[in-house]
Amino acid sequence: MRLFIISNRLPLKAQRVGKEFRFSRSEGGLATGLDSLEMSVEKYWIGWPGLYTENEGEKENIRLYLEKFHFFPVFLSSRQIHDYYEGYSNSTVWPLCHYFFSYVQYDRSFWQAYREVNQLFCEVAVSLIRADDMVWVQDYQLMLLPAMLRTYFPAVSIGYFHHIPFPSYELFRVLPEKADVLKGLLGADLIAFHTHDYMRHFSIAVQRVCHLNFRFGEVRLLNRIVHADAFPMGINYRLYYDSILRPEVERALYQLSQNLGRYKLILTVDRLDYSKGILHRLKGFELFLEKHPEYWEKVSLVMIIVPSRDQVKKYADLKMKMEEMIGTINGEYATLNWTPIHYFYHGFPFEELVALYHLADIALVTPLRDGMNLVAKEYVAAKRERPGILILSEMAGAAIELPEALLINPNDINEIERAICKALQMPKQEQLKKLRRMQQVISRQTVNKWAADFVAGLQNIRRRNDVLGRK
Numbered sequence: 241m242r243l244f245i246i247s248n249r250l251p252l253k254a255q256r257v258g259k260e261f262r263f264s265r266s267e268g269g270l271a272t273g274l275d276s277l278e279m280s281v282e283k284y285w286i287g288w289p290g291l292y293t294e295n296e297g298e299k300e301n302i303r304l305y306l307e308k309f310h311f312f313p314v315f316l317s318s319r320q321i322h323d324y325y326e327g328y329s330n331s332t333v334w335p336l337c338h339y340f341f342s343y344v345q346y347d348r349s350f351w352q353a354y355r356e357v358n359q360l361f362c363e364v365a366v367s368l369i370r371a372d373d374m375v376w377v378q379d380y381q382l383m384l385l386p387a388m389l390r391t392y393f394p395a396v397s398i399g400y401f402h403h404i405p406f407p408s409y410e411l412f413r414v415l416p417e418k419a420d421v422l423k424g425l426l427g428a429d430l431i432a433f434h435t436h437d438y439m440r441h442f443s444i445a446v447q448r449v450c451h452l453n454f455r456f457g458e459v460r461l462l463n464r465i466v467h468a469d470a471f472p473m474g475i476n477y478r479l480y481y482d483s484i485l486r487p488e489v490e491r492a493l494y495q496l497s498q499n500l501g502r503y504k505l506i507l508t509v510d511r512l513d514y515s516k517g518i519l520h521r522l523k524g525f526e527l528f529l530e531k532h533p534e535y536w537e538k539v540s541l542v543m544i545i546v547p548s549r550d551q552v553k554k555y556a557d558l559k560m561k562m563e564e565m566i567g568t569i570n571g572e573y574a575t576l577n578w579t580p581i582h583y584f585y586h587g588f589p590f591e592e593l594v595a596l597y598h599l600a601d602i603a604l605v606t607p608l609r610d611g612m613n614l615v616a617k618e619y620v621a622a623k624r625e626r627p628g629i630l631i632l633s634e635m636a637g638a639a640i641e642l643p644e645a646l647l648i649n650p651n652d653i654n655e656i657e658r659a660i661c662k663a664l665q666m667p668k669q670e671q672l673k674k675l676r677r678m679q680q681v682i683s684r685q686t687v688n689k690w691a692a693d694f695v696a697g698l699q700n701i702r703r704r705n706d707v708l709g710r711k
């Protein structure tokens with residue numbers, strides 16, 4: 241059986257280096273999660289290779305290189321990147337789904353480009369897929385694609401996964417194109433979310449906007465049913481749990497301990513994004529320093545921010561404010577022997593990232609909204625048998641599976657400050673007990689299980705739809 245994954249980005253991105261191209265792994269939760277899938281099906285992938293070119297020769301070279309991995313590129317023009325990706329996807333849908341209502345931009349040309357690019361993805365897919373293939377569309381950039389594909393292939397198996405929150409109807413209803421978006425999604429047989437709450441919000445929106453009756457997670461259309469469900473995404477657990485056994489990770493850990501081992505370490509890892517609560521977190525850490533001079537020169541925050549969407553104004557503004565705050569805090573509290581915040585505006589190789597997870601006494605994960613948050617799960621797994629505390633926002637999808645974390649409301653900087661203190665004082669035995677319970681949960685709900693469950697769910701609905709179609 242062949243499975244076509246269709247996402248905005250391919251797992252490999254092309255970058256121009258002089259006259260050549262360099263290919264590297266794409267960042268972000270979707271790419272890291274799906275790329276590590278081990279499946280019994282033949283896997284193909286359609287997506288944007290992350291680079292803009294109008295040169296047909298260059299496109300051909302990129303295409304030839306990627307096709308060796310069964311990756312099929314969709315090339316976008318600079319206008320499409322601006323209006324579809326930075327525009328409708330990241331300046332309209334993203335803030336809406338993360339409850340940043342005042343950040344939402346409405347622009348007719350964004351919407352037109354969104355439709356046009358979804359159609360472009362559809363054309364590439366139609367040239368590749370066969371009626372007996374399975375298609376798995378990923379995320380909010382491609383919400384119109386399921387219905388577009390359905391017009392070409394009435395009986396093909398189509399699934400959709402929404403990696404970010406689906407907002408409550410009261411918020412979703414402000415979207416001018418809400419009916420088109422829902423109709424687009426309803427082209428799929430299975431529509432899945434990280435949590436039941438997101439799924440419930442979606443089904444209420446379908447009832448209110450499309451006047452369709454959702455019962456027991458299903459809606460009946462003319463000749464088929466559409467099923468909606470929660471499939472919490474996991475991580476490649478063994479990869480993180482066993483990572484410290486790798487000599488290169490052990491070496492990285494040794495280096496880190498030499499440089500930072502004198503201090504208690506609080507680690508934060510995010511893409512640059514206002515939804516991740518970076519400014520609130522910095523205020524919480526500043527309050528902690530202000531109220532607890534006894535921890536000066538004893539605790540440092542290591543902050544990794546992976547560059548993301550910095551062409552979008554809100555992201556560029558966030559970067560400026562964040563760096564200003566870091567500068568102010570370090571300027572106020574640093575001593576000749578101690579830097580309160582070690583800030584990195586770039587990604588780290590996997591080996592160094594997992595060494596940091598393993599070493600850090602505390603992971604501070606405080607998104608204001610987050611579909612799931614894989615960093616929280618990776619930290620718990622990478623600790624192996626070493627103590628550590630996860631401070632986790634109750635606004636992250638991951639909080640539902642990890643109630644043993646120190647759960648906080650990320651809007652309340654006093655709670656962040658108190659949680660840091662509590663974590664620093666927590667006995668080691670209690671840390672280990674909580675970690676073990678969380679490890680049990682995430683070792684069962686791995687990324688492979690997530691994908692296998694999704695594919696099984698999709699096959700099940702398709703079988704039922706085939707029967708309905710024959711009637």
Ligand code: GDG
Pocket residue numbers: 267268269270272273403404473509510511544546586587588589590593610611612613614615616618
């Ligand atoms: C979206 C949703 C949902 C980060 N820094 C480095 C690095 N990373 C990797 C992490 C992790 C991934 O990036 C980030 O995943 P998250 O889930 O935390 O966040 P988003 O990118 O916003 O992902 C999110 C996810 O999709 C999946 O559905 O959980 O809610 O927003 O895997 O390890 N990797 C390396 N170096 C870094 O410096 N190698």
